[in-house]
Amino acid sequence: MTATRETATAPLPSLARASRHRAVLELKAEVRNPMSLAFTLLFPVMMLLLFGAVFSGTVNNSSGVTNSQLFVAGIIGSSILSTGLVGLAIGIAIEREKGQLKRLAGTPMPKAAYFLGKIASVLALAAGQIVVLTLIGIVLFDVDLPTSASKWLTFAWVFVLGITAATVLGVAVGGLMPNGKSAPAIVNLPYVALQFISGVFVPFNELPDWLRSVAGVFPLRWLCQGMRSVFLPDSFQQIEQGHSWQHPTMAIVLLAWAVLGMVLCVRTFRFTTD
């Protein structure tokens, strides 16, 4: 009798449908959690306002770029990594600890729907964040939207590659966290360090050359540099490392991190703790 029940003949929900449901649910939960939303959205806004106000004046070269414009680019780059990697890793560590992942694993939800839902909600959050940060930049700090199609194209691929790398790394790191309590410390420590050496809080051109090269191993430097190449005039290239935006290297490093993140996800991610 059990084998012929109607449950055996009706189709299982498709991956697309399940992913859409997951994405909507993730976004709902995200925007309703005031603490998480404040941390994700308001924190970079606050940093931008503070740094923009404290460090006025222009960068010491002939490009006419102000320090605040530099911060706008840096904090936009940084917010991509924060939403994807930091936010996801902490969120997933908590979900796992509370048994939410275990419950999902006990349902016929396609596992990929969980990840696709996360990616979709991170994309939406990051996009919203960039709009807010850019608007603040335009209104308060004389940032101009890029006018050429090639700059918008640069923006598009830096954003997509960057958010992809950040998201898969976030899932992988979240899966490796020992528990929800220690996750914020473990994730934020390297993130804050990276912010200092990648040109978010300290203008990148003021760092020693060797430190800039160290930062070049990690994705954050390239996210910030990518955003500088979008929002700052090309004359600024003179004081970048190698006197160029280094777009090819940028693409390779971000892609490498995205691939590494995916491999880590597939190899290490478990829904349960057994």
Next chain:
Amino acid sequence: MSDAAIQVRGLHKAYGSFAAVDGVDLEVVTSEIFALLGPNGAGKTTITEILEGYRVRDGGEVSVLGVDPARGDRWWRARIGIVLQSGSVNDELSVSELVHHFASYYPTPRDPEEVIDAVGLSEKRSSRVGKLSGGQQRRLDVALGVIGRPELLFLDEPTTGFDPEARRQFWGLIGRLRGEGTTILLTTHYLEEAEALADRVGVLSRGRLLAVAPPATLGGRAEASATVRWLDQDGPHEITTMEPTRAVTELAARFDGEIPELVVARPTLEDVYLRMIGAEA
């Protein structure tokens, strides 16, 4: 196909040198409610989670709805329902949102609104999970466990933290699931719950199954001697006898009618259970 929903032979699972499950044979028949009893650490949750496909066994054969849980796919998952001992969901979502959402994972789910009513959360439909009491969250767990119209339902200590009224309501819900032919594997600390719900109970201790029987006959309970208590002018009396009916007939003759404070008691399920667990320890 046999009519066994769950079949287990020689199940073993160790954590380090500790044998959590040490050679368990178990069969749960289709449409049966089977209760696993045992003290903390007896292996109830380990066995349940192996059957649910969460944990990997070290040895033995396991078949759940004809499938090895270690290889269970989405189709298999759609046929079982799980109420974990400690599951949680995102606090920011409402009861209705979650029940509808989980329904979307299944091919032929129950009507979410009916399920919300059935678990007694009608008034809390639009409340966020974080605002529910512990007992209400547990009812939501049950709602999410049955939403997929499972053929086999796992309930791991489902009524912990319920007040007596909520527990009765829950028993009623289980009765309705039984009426629809759902097979249920239940673990519980409450012996009266096992007695009220289960067709058969299994007593686990230290990873081994000591006995399997209907609650009424577990441990020779039905054949055990009975205690007859009554009161007369000399105070309370108590005798233990294999023939309680004869004792009561004699007393009735002696008192010429009503016997004051008459009680005839068999060992309770708890008495039998504690004796089994005690003998083992």
